[in-house]
Amino acid sequence: MEQIRQYFESEFRITPSDWEVFSSKLSRHVFPKKSKLLQMGKVENHLSFIEKGIVRLYIPLKDGELTFGFVFSGAFVSAYDSFLTQKPSEYVVETITDTVLWRLGHKELQEVYASSNIGNLIGRKASEELFLKKSKRELSLLRDSAEQRYLNLFDERPELLREIPLKYIASYIGVTPQALSRIRRRIS
Structure with a gap:
């Protein structure tokens, strides 16, 4: 949890009271490689911070898979469109390596938003980070x-x-x- 705290202190100058609210909602999960964090057709209920490991996002196809994202340690990962809309995901989120995640559920994130000064800033930063990765990928594919x-x-x-x-x-x-x-x- 220290890695995520350092991240939030450097990015947001999080106060001890806000950290207490936020960290009380986090849970640590360890996944072996090749674990499906989210199956296609299921609703994403977690925003996760990768303490250690690599995660990939892909679309299963009849004749293989189409990988469209890798997320490394020190970053947020989620099927964020499904997380926001609470509708089924159109892709799979899977670990490539043994992975340690700090997870925050959708309901818990709403509680953090309502009960701390930093909650909206954290949510916005996670959104921006995921959006920028998506935009970078799209531009790379085009040019x-x-x-x-x-x-x-x-x-x-x-x-x-x-x-x-x-x-x-x-x-x-x-x-x-x-x-x-x-x-x-x-x-x-």
Whole structure:
């Protein structure tokens, strides 16, 4: 919990009383790799902060999967559209590695909003972070080549890419595993 507290102190200058309200609603969960945090068709009821691990978001297809996001430690993760609307998710949220999450339920977040000065700021920051990741991804798909998308992902967290299977990376940048192998050979 110390990592999330440091994050909130650096981002929001959270007061001890606001931290007490917020932290009392958090629960720590440990998930082994390949755990489905949310199944497609289920409603997202958690906003989670990743203490340790990597999570991916993907759409199951008849002939495979389409990975559209990776979230690393020190960041929020959620099927946020489902969380906000309380409607079924159109995608899956799954751990890639052993993962530790600090989770806040939808109901508990509403209580934090109502009972602390910092609640709305925390909610806004989480929303902004998730929105910016989504926008960055969309722009990359529109303007960057698959090779550039691979290099961008490699620049973001190179130490963690060793833990992401190449088939997920290929799906994320929009190519087959074979095409990713060619990209990797070209740039090495």
